[in-house]
Amino acid sequence: MNYIGISAGFHDAALSVIDDAGNVLFAGHSERYSKSKHTKHLCYGLVEDAISYLTSRDVEIHYYERPWMKFLRQVRSGEKPVLSNLSVKEIIGTGLLHKLQDGRKGKVHTHNHHLSHAAAGFQTSPYDDATVVVIDAIGEFDTISIYNAWYDKNGVAQYKKLWGQRYPDSIGLFYSAMTQRVGLKPLDEEYILMGMAAYGKSNLSKELKEMSDTLIRSYKDITFKDNLHTGVPDTFLEGADNMDIACGAQLIVEQLITSVISKARSLGSSKNLVYGGGVALNCLANRLLGNFYDNIWIMPNPGDAGSSLGAACLGYGKRVNWTNAFLGYDISGDYPTNRIIDHLVTDKIVGVASGRAEFGPRALGHRSLLADPRGQEIKDKVNEIKRRQKFRPFAPIILEEYADMYFDMPRGFDNSRYMQVIARCRHPDLFPAIVHHDGTSRVQTVPNDGTGIRELLEKWYVLTGCPMLLNTSLNIRGEPMVNDRKDADRFEIMYNVKVIS
Ligand SMILES: [Fe+2]
Helix, strand or coil, X not given: CEEEEEECCCCCCEEEEEECCCEEXXXXXXXXXXXXXXXXXXXXXXXXXXXXXXXXCCEEEEECCCHHHHHHHHHHCCCCCCHHHHCHHHHHCHHHHHHHHCCCCCEEEECCHHHHHXXXXXXXXXXXXXXXXXXXXXXXXXXXXXXEEEECCCCCEEEEEEEEEECCCCHHHHHHHHHHHCCCCCCCCHHHHHHHHHHCCCCCCHHHHHHHHHHEEECCCCEECCCCCCCCCCCCCCCCCHHHHHHHHHXXXXXXXXXXXXHHHHHCCCCEEEEECHHHHCCCHHXXXXXXXXXXXXCCXXXXXXXXXXXXXXXXXXXXXXXXXXXXXXXXXXXXXXXXXXXXXXXXXXXXXXXXXXXXXXXXXXXXEEECCCCCCHHHHHHHHHCCCCCCCCEEEEEHHHHHHHEECCCCCCCCCCCCCEEEECCCCCCHHHCCCCCEEECEEECCCCCHHHHHHHHHHHHXXXXXXXXXXXXXXXXXXXXXXXHHHHHHHHHCCCEEC
């Protein structure tokens, strides 16, 4: 049996496949194939690729939410629900669904939205039991869920909900509303708002007080004075500096998340935290989790796209064999370590498109633009290629055993293999390109796991004495990450930077 998990119909459509031994055969994002960023539609290329990894004629299809529950919420909240969205077949597209089911039994199952998030986290985690916290914008009616999770004597994952918050009281909707308020795109550019926070005034700012007094009813219960689903009026905090708004929003979100995690610690029976939902991508806030838990797992794709894997996990039922996030489209061949090093030595910057694409929003070394992180000029050079806001720093990728030497890793995080958390850089003057305005870096640590990126860092260290590289995603501005060699060729031509496969 193969379990096909699907998330689609809202944003970030994705598809995952698990076999009946718990191996993740494939997990990929539709946007990487269709080139339409955050697309809600599954596309033909993704489905074809996923089918090529199937190992059984027997398949079950597991959809990441229950369309009728979402429909009901949309009716109740005065949104304009589309009748055709009541059917998984119509959401996915009859043609694509038939293609996945072709000659196979292919029964379609639907799951609770937050439970799909929880399963994506818990069943990929190393823990036998955990307290699972899900925080996102909205899933059906849910906005926050806390579960006890464990495996029964047959190894089947069990979830017991301990506490929840419901629409419209939502941490994710609050952060998206503030994203929109500063002129960024909600459900897309929240990470930019997070980056802007470092430039805002401290928590004594009048913007923060006004934002908090106007919008927050209770930090303890996570309730709001307004429904923020459609944002705040443009006149809200009129005249305020966008950086101060960002700073205020981040501080409020951190206080709300702290309140949820504190609740989880007191209600849950486990010492292990599994954290998921789109809000878990806020790597600045994640530094606070260690105040409550020593063991923390955030899977590399905690948002709705990752819930395609969660839905497949619910179908499979047991713990999956998690190795790493390289689960998507394959550019086959050995990782080109020596050629990358040669280019780094001569040009300081090089692209790499090799192996299976990352499942998740972050480039982890298979679809990356890499650079020598040392010195003053490299940030501007990479920015020239990426053409993004100059205030945003790039991320370091470092041999895991050297992370403590260069970064003050926050409590609860011995590692950060999927860039889940920020850490204070101990030598910001030596590596200005990978350090943010507040002195922190979004660290990716690489264990001794036999991957190509590990071998590359080891060789780079032997050659230079520096155990890290600058790592940013390989994408043409405004497009999703590079997927195949054709995309890599377009990148090369557009930016005159070598991309090695
Ligand atoms: Fe969600």
